[in-house]
Amino acid sequence: MVMQPRFRRFQFPSSNARYLRVVLVPQVLLFLIVSLLGLAAGQSQPGVQALIRSGQAALDSGNFARAVSDFQQAWQIAPENMQVNRGLLLSYLQAGDLNEAVQFGTTAVQHWPNDSQLQHWLGLAYFKSGGNADAVRALRRAENLDVKSFDIHFDLALVLLAENQAALAAEELETAVKLKPSAALAHVLLGRAYQNSNRTLHAIQQFQTALRLDPETQLGHYHLGFAYASLGRNQEAIAEYKKEIARSPQNPIVLHQLGHSLLENGDWQAAIVYLRKASELDQRNADLLYDLGKALMLEGSPQAATGILRQSIELKPSDPSPHYQMARALEKLGKRDEAQREWQLFAELKKQQPSSGGMASGRVQ
Numbered sequence: 001m002v003m004q005p006r007f008r009r010f011q012f013p014s015s016n017a018r019y020l021r022v023v024l025v026p027q028v029l030l031f032l033i034v035s036l037l038g039l040a041a042g043q044s045q046p047g048v049q050a051l052i053r054s055g056q057a058a059l060d061s062g063n064f065a066r067a068v069s070d071f072q073q074a075w076q077i078a079p080e081n082m083q084v085n086r087g088l089l090l091s092y093l094q095a096g097d098l099n100e101a102v103q104f105g106t107t108a109v110q111h112w113p114n115d116s117q118l119q120h121w122l123g124l125a126y127f128k129s130g131g132n133a134d135a136v137r138a139l140r141r142a143e144n145l146d147v148k149s150f151d152i153h154f155d156l157a158l159v160l161l162a163e164n165q166a167a168l169a170a171e172e173l174e175t176a177v178k179l180k181p182s183a184a185l186a187h188v189l190l191g192r193a194y195q196n197s198n199r200t201l202h203a204i205q206q207f208q209t210a211l212r213l214d215p216e217t218q219l220g221h222y223h224l225g226f227a228y229a230s231l232g233r234n235q236e237a238i239a240e241y242k243k244e245i246a247r248s249p250q251n252p253i254v255l256h257q258l259g260h261s262l263l264e265n266g267d268w269q270a271a272i273v274y275l276r277k278a279s280e281l282d283q284r285n286a287d288l289l290y291d292l293g294k295a296l297m298l299e300g301s302p303q304a305a306t307g308i309l310r311q312s313i314e315l316k317p318s319d320p321s322p323h324y325q326m327a328r329a330l331e332k333l334g335k336r337d338e339a340q341r342e343w344q345l346f347a348e349l350k351k352q353q354p355s356s357g358g359m360a361s362g363r364v365q
Contacts, residue, residue, distance in 0.1 A: 047077060048074050048077050048078045048081065048084070051070045051071070051073050051074035051077075052070075052071075052074055052083060052084065052087060054066075054070045055067045055070035055071040055074065055087050055091065056087065058070060058091075059087070059090065059091060059094060064091060064094045064095035064096075065095060067087070067090075067091035067094065067095070068088070068091040068092060068095050068097065070087075070091075071084060071087040071088035071091050072088060074087070074088075075088050082112060082115065085104075085108045085111075085112070085118065086108075086115075086117055086118060086121075088104060089101060089104055089105045089108055089118060089121050089122070089125075090121055092104060092105075092125070093121055093124055093125050093128070096128075098125055098128055098129040099129070101121070101122075101125035101129075102122070102125045102126060102129060102131075105118060105121060105122035105125055106122065108122075109122055109138075114145060115145070116142045116145035116146035116149065116152065117142075119138050119139070119141045119142035119145060120138075120139065120142040120149070120151070120152050120155070122138045123135045123136075123137075123138030123139035123141075123142060123155065123156075123159075124139075124155060126138055127155075127158070127159050127162075132159055132162060132163050135159045136156070136159055136160070136163070139152060139155060139156040139159060140156070143156060148179060149179075150176050150179040150180040150183065150186075153172045153173070153175045153176040153179065154172070154173070154176045154183075154186055154189075156172050157169040157170075157172035157173045157176065157189060157193070158189070160172065161189065161192065161193060161196075164196070166192075166193045166194075166196035166197040167193075167197050169189075169193040170190060170193035170194060170197060170199075173186055173189055173190035173193055174190065176190075177190060182213055183213075184209075184210040184211075184213040184214035184217045184220070185210070185217065185218070187206045187207070187209045187210035187213065188206070188207060188210045188217060188218075188219070188220055188223055190206045191203040191204070191205075191206030191207040191210065191223055191224075191227070192223060194206060195223070195226070195227055195230070200227050200230055200231055203223075203227045204224065204227045204228070207220060207223050207224035207227060208224065211224065216247075219244065219248075219254075220244075221240045221241070221243040221244040221247075222240070222241065222244040222248075222251075222253070222254050222257070224240045225237040225238070225239075225240030225241040225244065225257065225258075225261070226257060228240060229257065229260075229261050229264075234261045234264050234265040235265065237257075237261045238258065238261050238262060238265065241254055241257055241258035241261060242258065245258060245274075250281060252278045252279075252281035252282035252285070252288070253278075253282075255274045255275070255277050255278035255281070256274075256275065256278040256282070256285065256287075256288045256291070258274045259271045259272075259273075259274035259275035259278060259288075259291060259292075259295070260275075260291050262274065263275075263291055263294065263295055263298075268295045268298040268299060269299070271291070271295045272292070272295045272296065272299060275288065275291055275292040275295055276292065279292055279308075283311075284315060285315075286311075286312045286313075286315035286316035286319065286322075287312075287316070289308050289309070289311050289312035289315070289322075290309070290312045290316075290319070290321055290322050290325070292308050293305045293306075293308040293309035293312060293322065293325050293326075293329075294325050296308060297325055297328060297329055302328075302329035302330075302332040302333050303329075303333060305325065305326075305329045306326060306329045306330065306333070309322045309325055309326045309329065310326070313326065318349060318352070319349070320345075320346045320349035320350045320353065323342045323343075323345045323346035323349065324342075324346045326339075326342045327339045327340075327342035327343045327346060330342060
């Protein structure tokens with residue numbers, strides 16, 4: 001159960017001025033002095049400081065349950081200590097106790113509305129619990145309080161990317177990389193934001209910068225390869241995907257994209273190798289299964305292709321492309337009636353596609 005701090009507000013009773021001056025005011029002053037002394041003692045006593053140090057050490061070592069316990073004990077002694085409140089909120093967040101983090105963080109920021117760290121961590125708690133709109137609001141408040149915080153700009157960009165607001169995410173990441181030019185991952189995310197807002201050449205520059213800063217940047221070569229592929233530069237894409245595969249041989253997304261680019265480049269034999277491996281790791285990806293079915297058709301294996309294409313159709317029934325390949329495979333197998341039904345389904349689904357085309361309509365040839 002989340003412990004909520006109790007904030008008391010002293011109220012004067014309605015009385016005559018003399019009573020207030022002679023009797024009550026000295027009592028109030030005495031009360032305030034005693035309260036403040038008690039508060040100071042609670043915030044500075046060795047027990048609280050020891051718990052803070054222990055909690056911070058637990059956070060640093062990844063022992064988040066211990067961190068929660070330490071900061072809860074410290075909060076019981078000194079609920080008005082900002083450092084304790086920060087530590088407890090962060091501990092809830094790191095431990096994955098998201099409901100507690102949101103509830104406790106909401107109370108904390110009401111008490112310290114101008115503390116950027118509390119606003120920041122509350123925003124992350126909202127984000128991790130699926131409240132993206134609340135996360136954006138909290139992170140915007142944190143950003144206004146600390147405009148030079150790389151971490152706040154970076155985390156706000158993550159939420160905006162999750163909300164498919166690529167242009168706004170790019171603005172945050174542009175600020176972030178100005179504050180910390182050496183942050184390779186920020187350059188990768190900025191490249192993604194550019195890619196998703198149709199600024200592919202700018203995206204390529206960012207991915208290249210990230211890899212210059214850190215050649216081991218996670219998925220750096222993958223994103224660069226994807227950007228090349230989106231421009232039809234398949235040979236360059238293949239080279240980047242292979243570099244990523246060397247480090248992440250079991251990543252089905254990278255395997256799929258490498259297979260897809262090889263297929264687009266006409267090397268269906270090599271494509272099948274990577275697409276088969278990807279399909280073993282990810283059996284629910286309709287686009288992957290479509291590519292594998294198409295590659296098997298090019299290999300001259302229509303029987304094997306039909307089984308794969310049926311799975312693709314089941315997973316993504318609105319996509320016309322698998323029906324196109326299925327019709328061709330059935331014709332090769334001499335199943336003309338079944339093939340005719342697939343041709344008809346393909347034509348009907350194709351009409352329902354947006355007039356601008358896209359992957360489904362553009363890949364069937």
